[in-house]
């Protein structure tokens with residue numbers, strides 16, 4: 001492809017009102033040829049009329065689907081890709097003791113393995129274009145917080161792989177950004193599967209708190225960054241040549257610096273204070289004491 005051809009960006013998980021869709025709009029505004037990928041193209045209504053945006057069906061957990069998307073991009077760009085954004089992601093909330101392991105494995109398939117598979121499939125085009133990979137991780141990856149253990153772990157795994165990838169792709173001329181996303185106003189929480197705790201769960205008395213973990217309510221709403229603002233800021237960072245860990249979105253700076261400067265016990269204390277209702281420590285501790293004896297309850301919950 002001649003060097004005056006428009007640059008290209010592929011973004012996964014571009015359903016309406018989400019980060020992926022907003023990133024697609026941000027790149028389209030900057031003159032990029034955009035491959036807006038998603039599982040269900042009917043969910044791309046905000047993108048379908050935009051020039052230079054190709055809506056591409058893609059499930060990041062399906063190798064044939066990835067291969068088909070790779071062929072679309074290769075044919076259209078002559079085998080180059082300037083920007084790959086691994087944005088597709090899912091979340092769920094449940095105590096680790098009660099988490100359905102198959103559901104957890106599926107979560108890792110999307111959040112972790114899907115991103116790695118995409119990088120492997122598109123590496124030749126990224127190397128040819130001396131492009132950039134952006135992996136959308138989460139501040140949840142660095143803050144231990146109850147009832148989102150599997151989602152957070154999948155993002156922590158992605159962050160570490162992404163930072164490793166940075167070192168492995170640098171010699172090939174490809175940049176890698178690990179985007180530590182804070183709170184962004186999207187519908188992600190509407191997409192969280194309903195929590196159903198087993199009858200014998202230790203957490204039955206606080207089931208409502210578990211369910212509320214991934215809800216954004218009350219004061220928290222004001223911490224969310226509007227999705228298009230978030231996407232525009234991310235694209236600015238990509239275009240100015242950032243590399244490695246980049247922090248964007250509501251509360252990301254506060255959490256980043258708190259994590260760096262404060263001892264862990266103080267971080268946990270602050271989170272407990274902010275969300276003491278959700279942690280429900282004393283309530284759960286009291287209930288557990290009555291069920292299995294005070295020693296185990298004190299050891300576990302005090």
Ligand SMILES: NC(=O)c1ccc[n+]([C@@H]2O[C@H](COP(=O)([O-])OP(=O)(O)OC[C@H]3O[C@@H](n4cnc5c(N)ncnc54)[C@H](OP(=O)(O)O)[C@@H]3O)[C@@H](O)[C@H]2O)c1
Pocket residue numbers: 012013014015016017018019020038039040043058059060061087088089090091110136137138139181182183184185186187188189191
């Ligand atoms: N919003 C936040 O506050 C926040 C904070 C930290 C990190 N993040 C991360 O940002 C990314 C985007 O989230 P969002 O807030 O924009 O949520 P969202 O609107 O729910 O977007 C998630 C996207 O991922 C897609 N997806 C799920 N499974 C997939 C699969 N197997 N293959 C391909 N696509 C798949 C979804 O498709 P369907 O519509 O078909 O389900 C949807 O397009 C996620 O990785 C999320 O973890 C978000």
